[in-house]
Amino acid sequence: MDQLWKAVLAEIEIEVSKPVFITFFKSCRLVSFSSSVATISTPAFMTAEYLEKRYYALIKKTLDKKSGENTSLVFVSGGEKAKAKNQSHGPLFASHEQPSNKKLRPGRIRQDFTFESLAVSDSNQLAYTAALAVAQSPGTKYSPLFLYGTVGVGKTHLMHSIANKAFEDNENVAVLYMTTEEFTNEVVEAIRDKTTTQLRRKFRNVDLLLLDDIQFLSGKEKVQEELFHTFNTLLDKQRQIVFSSDRPPSEIKKIEARLASRFEGGLSVDIAPPDFELRTAILLIKSRKYGFVFSIDVAKLVAEKIVDTRALEGFLLRLATSMDGRGNQEVLPQDVLPLLGKTKPTSPFLHPDMVIDEICRFYNLKPTQLKGAKRDAFLVRARHLCMFLLKEEAQVTLSEIGNLLGGRDHTTVMHGVEKVRVLLQNSEKIKGELSVLKEKIKQVG
Numbered sequence: 001m002d003q004l005w006k007a008v009l010a011e012i013e014i015e016v017s018k019p020v021f022i023t024f025f026k027s028c029r030l031v032s033f034s035s036s037v038a039t040i041s042t043p044a045f046m047t048a049e050y051l052e053k054r055y056y057a058l059i060k061k062t063l064d065k066k067s068g069e070n071t072s073l074v075f076v077s078g079g080e081k082a083k084a085k086n087q088s089h090g091p092l093f094a095s096h097e098q099p100s101n102k103k104l105r106p107g108r109i110r111q112d113f114t115f116e117s118l119a120v121s122d123s124n125q126l127a128y129t130a131a132l133a134v135a136q137s138p139g140t141k142y143s144p145l146f147l148y149g150t151v152g153v154g155k156t157h158l159m160h161s162i163a164n165k166a167f168e169d170n171e172n173v174a175v176l177y178m179t180t181e182e183f184t185n186e187v188v189e190a191i192r193d194k195t196t197t198q199l200r201r202k203f204r205n206v207d208l209l210l211l212d213d214i215q216f217l218s219g220k221e222k223v224q225e226e227l228f229h230t231f232n233t234l235l236d237k238q239r240q241i242v243f244s245s246d247r248p249p250s251e252i253k254k255i256e257a258r259l260a261s262r263f264e265g266g267l268s269v270d271i272a273p274p275d276f277e278l279r280t281a282i283l284l285i286k287s288r289k290y291g292f293v294f295s296i297d298v299a300k301l302v303a304e305k306i307v308d309t310r311a312l313e314g315f316l317l318r319l320a321t322s323m324d325g326r327g328n329q330e331v332l333p334q335d336v337l338p339l340l341g342k343t344k345p346t347s348p349f350l351h352p353d354m355v356i357d358e359i360c361r362f363y364n365l366k367p368t369q370l371k372g373a374k375r376d377a378f379l380v381r382a383r384h385l386c387m388f389l390l391k392e393e394a395q396v397t398l399s400e401i402g403n404l405l406g407g408r409d410h411t412t413v414m415h416g417v418e419k420v421r422v423l424l425q426n427s428e429k430i431k432g433e434l435s436v437l438k439e440k441i442k443q444v445g
Helices: 003-017 019-025 043-065 078-085 125-136 155-169 180-193 196-203 223-236 255-261 277-289 294-304 309-323 331-340 353-361 367-371 377-392 398-404 410-425 428-444
Strands: 029-034 035-041 074-078 145-148 173-178 208-212 241-247 267-270
Touching: 003 029, 003 043, 019 035, 019 043, 035 043, 043 074, 043 180, 043 241, 043 309, 043 353, 074 377, 078 208, 125 241, 125 267, 145 155, 155 173, 155 208, 155 241, 173 180, 180 196, 180 208, 180 223, 180 353, 196 223, 208 223, 208 377, 223 255, 241 309, 277 294, 294 309, 309 331, 353 367, 353 377, 353 398, 353 428, 367 377, 377 398, 377 410, 377 428, 410 428
Parallel strands: 035 074, 145 241, 145 267, 173 208, 208 241
Antiparallel strands: 029 035
């Protein structure tokens, strides 16, 4: 088990930044691995929550690759290690055969993501109302429900809230939540292993299907076909489907017309970035799980500086470290000001398409050339710079960059990024081009 975990960490170290790896991954341990359930122990509760929220898919993908199994992950803090070993973990969604006196929560659904723990204002009121209606009567209203908005506006929170509410009302509801990347991987593996019948049985016999980040379905024809038929089957059975995306259905490129039509056949709701009042409320709510006591004035001080909700989570994590266990004490201005001084002003979400479009405009290329297989020198340079900017400016993972640029392997992307880093030390021309590109991208963003 130790050797397996070392192999997993070695691959993850390539995928994430060095500070993230040292801070969150290096101290983790694989404490049990049986029946395809991996229990990962972390030193602190906040670390466990952060890894589950931000890196579940990456850890699962790597562990699946190294173990040859389709794993489920359970994160615990150090004190829960013994308990975790003796815990029994359920299947992907609640079985109808479970004893009525013992609820088995749907897999992958965070218990703390509920309608009660969601701060609501004008920016997400409509999405909140629609999601609550869906959770109360799955399959009868707004199927599909399509939630879209930029990173950090609460789409995933709403999806988990729907699952939690539906389960609370009916413990026998069959819920399946996954990211589109995970859905894609399962379809590809099923085609490879000739197990598509089992795959269809899994996806088409649920009461509530939730697919996160549906924009990554772009250009994947076989996966789109499987989703289309799954979609039709579930709608015929009056089951509920919920999608999330960073853009509306009409703006997702390379989607079959028949599938795009299905997306637009339900209710599409735009979730706007949180305003100042909502950010303040989010801080007050989220601070409780870290054991902080925030005054309204201190919360406002932070909300004025940080405009992205994920950045707020990161700030609370840094605050927890700096306060060194001083939980249940009031957070004072002098506790947050040093951290705010280190916080870069957050900017609006930079969509990967903005980077690609600007690269093509700057080098007078078509997107098909940038994403194609040709290796002419000027194409390779533009492609490598695009990879670098997608990683550094848009914060896109290596695997996602590979998908965006014609389905390239993450190792190819890593090589391209490193190539640019070397060139920046030796080539004034590349340094100048990159500087101009960054400015243009910021203007567009």
